[in-house]
Amino acid sequence: MTKLAKPFYTRPDVVQISRELIGKYIFTRMDGVLTGGRIVETEAYCGENDLACHSHSGRRTTRTEIMFQEGGMAYVYLIYGIYCLFNIITNVAEKADAVLIRAIEPTEGIPEMLLRRNHTQVTPKLTAGPGLVTLALGISKKHYGTDLTGDLIWLEDLGELIPENQIISSPRVGVDYAGEDALLPWRFRLKNSRWTSKAK
DNA sequence: TACGCGATGGCCT
């Protein structure tokens, strides 16, 4: 089986995990319908010493509570009153690290994803952006806390090896409020992929 | 192509 298991998520280096997730696949099976694709863009958020992270310096609230649990679960939250963003909790309990999935290359269940996005053509607009990924995959706030080793939302390693020099790292999107931490190069993208988001 | 901006709700001060 190629499904990523618990030990993948419970490692301590969220930046490394974020980089490794490029080239992995994410799948959902909502009401029996399989959809998914190859991950081409991620961002790492570290609970310790990262002002851009919702759970930084022990900020433990109703919203962030799940981040303090053991890695391998979903952190989904609402942004701008409209969009849900999907994050993967990593690390051991009490550490509160997470990886945001920002873009995927659609491979599975494309007709269903087109329906969910109200699109007729398959273009990067389908899944290039964190709010668009959740729409296409059918992920919403009710998936907060979902176990990613289960059969609703999961990740797979299909054996593709992405060379280190094919991964671009740069500052994260939309975190200017985080001061110096906004400069951390914790956004990872697959080089030459047309499926990544355009935002700087 | 490149912007400006409104939508919309929950979180946190």
Added chain:
DNA sequence: GGCCATCGCGTAC
């Protein structure tokens, strides 16, 4: 009450 880990539409060239 201000601020978001965003997106898509409109206007202007």
